Amino acid sequence: MQACVIHAAGDLRVEHRSPAPPEAGQVTVAVTLGGICGSDLHYYRHGRVGDFTVQEPMVLGHEVVGHVAALGAGCEGPAVGTSVAVHPATPCDRCPDCAAGRRNICAHTRYLGSAARTPHVQGGFAQLVTVPAAQIRTLPPELPLHRAVLAEPLSVALHAVHRAGDVKGKRVLVTGAGPIGCLVTAVLRHSGAAEIVVSDLLDAPLRIAATSGATATPRADDPEDDAWTQPFDIAVEASGAPAGLRSCVERVRRGGTVVLLGLLPPGEVPLLGNIAVTRELDLRGAFRFDSEFDEAIDLLAQGLPVDAIVTHTFPLAEARAAFDIAHDRNVASKVLLLLDGTHENAAAS
Structure with a gap:
């Protein structure tokens, strides 16, 4: 599969990676769209976000939607082909913060595309992403992927x-x-x-x-x-x-x-x-989110007026151009990457 990988400040590459099959309790998603976040831009331009610094190659991205590609053994996730969004956080569910219902500030959380921990947590700008089944959300049939991709930032x-x-x-x-x-x-x-x-x-x-x-x-x-x-x-x-x-x-x-x-x-x-x-x-x-992810999906399905926020879509092969234009706030707001290859030869919009 192809993935968008940051190696250091300014060193962004689209490169081949070998996907691992899902283990028990995991779901593999064929990613269709990913939204470039401000944190992704900081990793690209500065090699860091706040106090989190890139120490090793890391797949970027945590705003991703697509379709179920495979289920791990014994997994009761949605059927292959189902449209889904991926909740990017895996809290520990054991610490006092998790017990108090504040899983978003769990110090042990693994978050897609984050350098807060070493080894880094590889992100979602890859054609196949495998996560625990608990992070998968089935999308309402009336919610298209180009709106559903806003679920993560809307949750924030x-x-x-x-x-x-x-x-x-x-x-x-x-x-x-x-x-x-x-x-x-x-x-x-x-x-x-x-x-x-x-x-x-x-x-x-x-x-x-x-x-x-x-x-x-x-x-x-x-x-x-x-x-x-x-x-x-x-x-x-x-x-x-x-x-x-x-x-x-x-x-x-x-x-x-x-x-x-x-x-x-x-x-x-x-x-x-x-x-x-x-x-x-x-x-x-206010840091990240937890249960708001489900609320965000519902609001998007209801037609919350946010379509104007998405201004550009680029194929994965043009990831560097996508990141460059996403940094230009005079012309761009939310920029998306198309990862499924359906329109790899289409011009950027």
Whole structure:
């Protein structure tokens, strides 16, 4: 099979790998589509994501959908040919965090395409991927794969909004209009937020945010915009930029809540600690997700308005071009890789 493998910063290769047959309790999926995540881009450009550094060749990708190709011995998974999505996390289910229902922060989790552990966990940008049967989700017949591939990033957005608490009737700021910020926006709209202000430094992602449910889309570098005149009840930092975090802390009301979702640069970053103290702000981290994956699939099947977030699809053979354009936020939002070979000779769209 062919797979998209990162070797070091800037060293991305499409290379041959030999798939292993599924063992007992495992399912092999023939991957059709994979979404390029911000973490994949960080591995490609910098060889690291936050504090996780590439130490050995690693198949990237954790946003994947496809069809069941094979079942391991005794496995009661869906039948061969069934359309499925892959939940990318395998928590230990033994630690105190798992026992407390917070499996997303399990320190022993294995996550597809992650360098958090060594040996690294190989990812989903491969034509065949084998995972425990518990990670397989059968897709509703009305949900096409090109929408289902958003289930993983939508789960991240759902978890962040859950961490924010009750958003109904609230005025909410989202900093960063990348794919995650736009998905957060769609979830906020679905959850009844009264106002959703999404800020970014670029116009193109702000236009996508508007289609996802934003009520206002001010440029982050335009302090005179009317959207800034009133404080926010809740702010979600989805850019991973220190300036975005500063904006959230400064603009949320006294006693308000700031959800830190975007991964900030490694090491220490400035924090307006005195404002957080004197205004008694709640600062809440949001990391990955757990059961939200099933909720995300249901929302996508119901028609949550997120189609504009997918802007490009490339065949696996053109993975480097896909990663390069995914980095250009002036033209791209969510970029997909087509891995099943059906349209290998098709031009990138």
